[in-house]
Amino acid sequence: MHNVGSRETQQSTREDGEVDVVALRRQRRTDWKRRQGHETYLDHAIIHLRAGKGGDGCVAFHREKFVEHGPPSGGSGGAGADIYIQPTASLTTLSYIPTRIVAQAGGHGKGTWQNGKNGPPTIIKVPVGTVVRELPRDDPRRALDEFEWEETQLAGLDDEGRRAALRKRRWVHYPTYAEDNMQRSEFGDAERQVYREERQWRLQRRMRAQHPIYLDLDKLEHTDAAQDVNAPLGLPRNQQYGHLVARGGPGGVGNPHFLSQDNRSPKFATRGRDGERVSLSLELKLLADVGLVGMPNAGKSTLLRALTGGRARTEIAGYAFTTLNPVVAVVRVRGDGTFDGWDADTVYDETRVEAARDKALMERGAFADAPTRNHQRADGETYKPLETFRFTVADNPGLISEASDNVGLGHSFLRSIERSPALVYVVDLSAAAPWDELRVLKEELEKYKPGMSAQAKMVVANKADLLAAAGSAEAVADAKAKLSRLEEFVRTELVDRESGRALDVVPISAKFNMNLRKAVELMQRYVEEARVEESA
C-alpha cells in the first residue's frame, strides 16, 4: 500500500476513503519504538480538551425583616473557562502536554443576587513550530463532542425517561417544588425558550465544525492584550493568551430571570451548559535550516558531530538505526570559512570508542591542566576570526526503502525537516552502489510529501577515506571512477527543475574531518539564499 497525497490521508485513510485502523496501529508502534530509550522527545500528540462547564443559576428569595415575601434573588452562574493554545520558545517537545485537559467550571450563582465567577482561562503552551489540527469527525481517534456525550448518557431510556433526564440536566428547582413547577405554563414557555437557544448554540457549533481548527504556530506571537478588544477579561493586562480552541459553556441564569406578571415568584433556574469538547492533533516541526537525509549507517550523526566540533550530543555507532529521533545542532561559521573543530586532528569515532578514550585519558590525568577558555593557547596563537554566520542542522534517523510503509523507523520523523530550506543527502561512498541509495532516498521523500525532493540541494559522499585506504594507485583510480559515476548519476537524475542545476556532490570523510570546509561553505550558501528569499 503506497499512500500518496496529503499528510492526513497518508496517516489514516485508504484510497477508498475508509479509515485505515491497521495503518494507524502500525504508526503508533513505530512512534513508540522511536521513543524507546529517549525519555522525553515527542513530536506528535493527540490531546482531548474539555472547556469549562458553566455554573448553575440559583433559586433564592430575598429575606429581610418586615418584608414578608422578598423578590427572587438567585444569582446567575459564571461562564466555564475557555481553552487557548499559545506557542512558546521555552519548550522543545510536546511530551509535557497532558493528553486530557479539563478547564475549570464557572462558579454557581448564590442568593442575594450573587453571580458565580467565570472560570479562569486555561492556556496550553506548545513549542514554536507546532501545527495544530482539529481531528475530523470521521477520525477514530477523536473523542466524543459534548452533544454526542449527552446522547450516550440518554442511551437506553424510553421517551418519558429521556424527557426527565434532559430536564434534570437543565433545570434547578426550589426544594420540593419540582413537581409543581412542571405543571405551570410559565415553565413550559421558559423550557421552549431554552431549547430554542440551545438549537442556536448547536447550529453555531456545527457551523464551526465545518471549518476545523488549523493553526500553524511557527512564530512567537506578541499581541498587545491592552489593545485587543477580544482579550478575555480576568487576565492580567500584559498576559499573552494565544488562540482560542475550545469555548467554555455559558452559565445558567438565576430565578429573577423568569420573573413575569403571571409568575411573581419563579421557583426554577437553569443549569450551566457543557463546554466544547475538541480533539486536537499536535505536530511538532523543528525548524532546522539544513536537514540530513540518508540511509542507516551513512554517517549522518558523525557528520553533525564533526560540523559542531563535537558539541552535538548525538550517538554514533556501527549499527543501523542508532539515531532514533531528530537532533538539531548549531554550526558556527567564522569570517574565514572555518567552523568549530575544523582544524582539530580529532577523529569523530563511535561514541562508545570516544567514551573509552576519554576515560583512559582522564585516568592518566591528562585533563588536569587542560586550558580553560581564559587561558592563552600554548602555541601563543591569539588570532581568532569572529563568528559571522550561524545555521542549524538536523540529524535524522535513517531512511530506508519502503519507510513509507513504516518499515524501519517509518518516515514520520521527516516532519521535523519538512520545512527545512535545504536538505542534504548523505550516502556511503564505500557502499557497492551509492547511486541506488540516492534513488531510494529521493523516492521516499516524494512518498512522504510530493515535491519534497526539490528541497534537496547537495549530495555528501561520506567515508571517502575508506576508498583509497589501500593506498595503491589502482585503489585511487577505482575511487575516482566511482565518484565520477556518482556525479554522472546526479547530473542525469537529480537535477533541480527550477534552476536546471544539478545537485552539488561533495566527497568527504566525516570521521577524519576531511573536505568539510567545502560542505559547510555550500550549506551556508543555500541557507543564505533561502533567507534572502524569505525576507524578499
Ligand SMILES: Nc1nc2c(ncn2[C@@H]2O[C@H](COP(=O)(O)OP(=O)(O)OP(=O)(O)O)[C@@H](O)[C@H]2O)c(=O)[nH]1
Ligand atoms: N571510515 C569512516 N567511517 C565512518 C565515517 N563516517 C561514519 N563512519 C562510521 O559509520 C558508522 C555509522 O555512523 P553514524 O554516524 O552512526 O551513522 P548514521 O547515519 O547516523 O546512522 P543511523 O543513526 O543508524 O541512521 C560508525 O561506525 C561510524 O564510525 C567516515 O567518514 N569514514
Ligand SMILES: [Mg+2]
Ligand atoms: Mg545517526
